[in-house]
Amino acid sequence: MRIWTKDEIVARFDVERAVRMVEQGFIAYSRGGAQVPPVQHFQFASVNGECCIKSAYVEGTATFAVKASSGFYNNPEMGLPSNSGLVMLFSATTGEPLALLQDEGWLTCVRTAIAGQLAARLLAPHQVGGIGIIGAGVQARLQLEYLKPVTVCREVHVWERNPERSLQFAADMSAQGFSVQVHSTAEDVARNANLIVTVTPSREALLQAEWIRDGTHITAVGADAAGKQELDPRIAARAGAVVVDSIAQCSQYGEVSHALSARLIHTDKLVEIGVLLAEKRRGRNDADRAQITLADLTGVAVQDAQIAASVVSR
Structure with a gap:
């Protein structure tokens, strides 16, 4: 399994390709061509924070994804970013973990x-x-x-x-x-x-x-x-x-x-x-x-x- 840092993700990112693939994902979803389990939500009211776990597989693609994304909205007062998270990609053929994208919430923001x-x-x-x-x-x-x-x-x-x-x-x-x-x-x-x-x-x-x-x-x-x-x-x-x-x-x-x-x-x-x-x-x-x-x-x-x-x- 390869681990990707945020800097590596940003350097490799192709915005036109990403827009095209997100568009294809929306189309597949509305046509019933995607598996999207219910979202898991965690609330941390005392610190104005939350975390959600989302996962999906678009039929016919090589991988499926599981993402954890958090938003802790008091963080800027402590000099920390509000958003963080990571994405894991697994093989849709063998189930093996292929990549861990430590994007720090960046991919969620961009998508x-x-x-x-x-x-x-x-x-x-x-x-x-x-x-x-x-x-x-x-x-x-x-x-x-x-x-x-x-x-x-x-x-x-x-x-x-x-x-x-x-x-x-x-x-x-x-x-x-x-x-x-x-x-x-x-x-x-x-x-x-x-x-x-x-x-x-x-x-x-x-x-x-x-x-x-x-x-x-x-x-x-x-x-x-x-x-x-x-x-x-x-x-x-x-x-x-x-x-x-x-x-x-x-x-x-x-x-x-x-x-x-x-x-x-x-x-x-x-x-x-x-x-x-x-x-x-x-x-x-x-x-x-x-x-x-x-x-x-x-x-x-x-x-x-x-x-x-x-x-x-x-």
Whole structure:
């Protein structure tokens, strides 16, 4: 078994290959061509931490994956990263462990950003006047970076509970060619953007339905476990199109689960991103400029299996 360090993984990483393989993973999942056991969740409330274990096998591929990913959100106060983790790849022929990827959570962060890119490609309005980011951590940076191929817009509006983190985010992303305005409220972000990405571990709604402008697309990636919530459930009800990475998973947790529990929407309204990718069609009605769209991405293990394989199998 080969052990890969984060530096080795980053050096070998091919973003175009990774995007292509994650896309193929979503398609396989929605077509029933993947084995994805239930996610295991651990909660460490006293230290604002969590860990999840995800595993998957995409039929016809050479390997299957098991991933452990943790988020301990008080860590930055101690000078430590919030996210960590590793991925193990096994032979789908013999069951032997082939690789241990000590990515320190990096692959999880990147595959989430890739999913955000795919969602924006399928759902974002063609004319983006402002990008809104709720949160200012590593994932916020990656989501913004991975939106570059999707839109020419470089006007960014950001809100984060910690003002110092917002200012650092603005400085970092300005160096990458974005014009970043820091706001004091999430409402101000919503009213200045028509492509919004939420990337926080919040357990209460940060965006209210009445703040969302007509024609806006929202990608929500933070609510990846039970109890988490970033959006007012009425946003899902107001949306003309709701796309999810997994209907089964998003029915249990994520933004959609809150709207379903409140009986504001029915599962008939949900479309998996893998279906849109397989059919090569947009998820938004471009003729309706007022249509609001929502992508609820809770993270499916096929993403982990595919992005890990994209590194090892080259």
